Amino acid sequence: MAAEPAGGAALAVPDVEPRPVRARRSQRLPLFSLGVLGAFVVVALLAPLLGLSNPQEQSLRKRFRPPVWEERGTWEHPLGTDRLGRDMLSRIIWGARVSLAAGVVTVLLASAFGAAVGLVAGYYGGRVDIALMRFTDATMSFPVILLALILAVTVGPSFTNVVVAIAVILWARYARVIRAQVLTLMQLDFIAQSRIAGAGGWRIITRHLFPNTLNTLVVLVTLQIGYVIIVEASLSFLGAGIPPPTPAWGSMISEGREYVTSAWWASFFPGLAILLVVLAFNLIGDWLRDTLDPKLRQL
Amino acid sequence: MIRFVLARVLQSLVTLAILSVVVFILARATGDPLHLILPMSATPEDYAEARRYLGLDRPYVEQYFSFVGKAVRGDFGTSLRARKPVIELIRERLPNSLKLAVFAMGVSLAMAFPLGVMAAVKKGTGIDRAAQVIAVLGQSLPTFWLAIILVEFVSGRLQWLPAAGNDAGLVSYILPGFTLGWFVVAGMMRLLRSSMLEVLDSDYVKLARVKGVAERRVVWLHALKNALIPVITFAGIYFAILVTTAIVVETVFAWPGLGRLAYEGISSRDFPVIQAVVLTTAALVAAVSLCVDCLYAVIDPRIRHAR
DSSP states (O other): OTTSOGGGHHHHHHHHTHHHHHHHHTTOOOHHHHHHHHHHHHHHHTGGGTTOOOTTOOOGGGTTOOOTTSTTOOTTSTTOBOTTOOBHHHHHHHHHHHHHHHHHHHHHHHHHHHHHHHHHHHHHOHHHHHHHHHHHHHHHTSOHHHHHHHHHHHHOOOHHHHHHHHHHHHHHHHHHHHHHHHHHHHTSHHHHHHHHTTOOHHHIIIIIIHHHHHHHHHHHHHHHHHHHHHHHHHHHHTTSSSOTTSOOHHHHHHHHHTTTTTOTHHHHHHHHHHHHHHHHHHHHHHHHHHHHOGGGTTO | OHHHHHHHHHHHHHHHHHHHHHHHHHHHHTOOTHHHHSOTTOOHHHHHHHHHHHTTTSOHHHHHHHHHHHHHTTOOOBOTTTOSBHHHHHHHHHHHHHHHHHHHHHHHHHHHHHHHHHHHHTTTSHHHHHHHHHHHHHHHSOHHHHHHHHIIIIIIISOOSOOSSSTTTTHHHHHHHHHHHHHHHHHHHHHHHHHHHHHHTSHHHHHHHHTTOOHHHIIIIIIHHHHHHHHHHHHHHHHHHHHHHHHHHHHHTTOOSHHHHHHHHHHTTOHHHHHHHHHHHHHHHHHHHHHHHHHHHHHOHHHHHHO
16 A cells, blocks of 8 residues: 555555455454453452452361352352362452462563663673673573572562562563664664764663663563463462462462362362463463564564 | 684583572572481581581682582582482483473474464464464463363373373373473464565565475475574574473473472472582573574574674
């Protein structure tokens, strides 16, 4: 359509009209994902107001009640109860608070630090760049889960430790991607011009480079929240994440694992919750990438 | 070429050196190992004696260099729990982990190749969309949950495949390998799809078509060869992800590999084991990414001359 000569544009309108519509269709809003995520966020935020049963209240007489649609199931516990008679639905909703908070906080910390390193390395180049990138590579080759396990054993498992352990490794990814983008930006005229105009390093980084990396940053953040939620759940599953009795999806799966033959719901539903939330983040991230920055296919 | 390889080797060594410092500090920060070795009734004199005997009273810098010197020679000390040299444990477990990683890599390649190529060739059709769904699903499924469900249904209810361990030969690789492999399919498949799209649009592919080369040959031979280059560069990263994810998968499937060794080591505060596993894993990842980069330089001469 852009190639259409200006004079012929008015005449050609009826013919070319359907085209952009079709092009836009592949990038339509991911309504399903936004809906799923929105539902989880709203329910998680409002958890104390929903009149749910206490997620930590135990009742041995009510152990392993099945979900409502199975025989013996009741509306009192729509998704059944776990091995200590705690309400599954309520635990999953309270668990959403843990998972979402862990995902968002970790990624915000990691992206802030990583972006700063990437901006500085890309802008100053030379030895600063080499030193920072070696450090970044070393970080990247450190297995996240191992570090978190070590921290959990030494300092004890807690929400803060999980967030710190993951963020300490995760920033490297941002540093690499942002640096690569800054290197391309540095070739462009507007950076040279602002230098000539007398702008200092700080000003160029904050006013010119950073805003131009924001799209990439947003895409990467969305895609990584899902990954962090999986890592946090893996750690809780291994007993190195959020300590009980706080309901966390990973530890719920781990607790239900032994009884999977007789009470499948105890480990099935928390896993389904993880799948839905992570899938939603990934699909929204994909959509953002295609919309904001089609060149980022490799993220 | 030799200069490129040497520079790259030096780079990996620096990375490993930084990592060894981090591991050393972490291991020292994890509390006094003597509390675990000595009995409850030990007197302060016993502590001082043991500290001198184990060299824990020397300056940290000295301790670090003796630690690195020994580690290079494969001496990681004695496991506090198994009471045998850590290197023996590593030697026992490492091959199992490597075999599983290779199998999982094979699974992910076997899934990512046809999916990536078909998605590119049939861009925008149902096949393309289905390929994307399979890929995103693999990335979004928590591996340990998938593992539990597979064990319950495929091994438990259907009794088709063994649920744990690696005693049953090749069939015991299927479940853990599939669980581990699916996770990285998404990244690989996407990369292959986008580079395939680019290559299919290039002049030499058009020329091949004009010459009358069969479409199947054009896609799978002419185009795929060049579309693979970006995928190869990422192979090192995929391998690192695989190794990390393996800790969880090995734990669920009771797989006697490095990942489970690490988990056992950490739950019993077995520092020599943890140090050894972390350093071995890191060295492995570094070695693989070194090979990948060199391979890349061989395939694509532009890389060699760029540096």
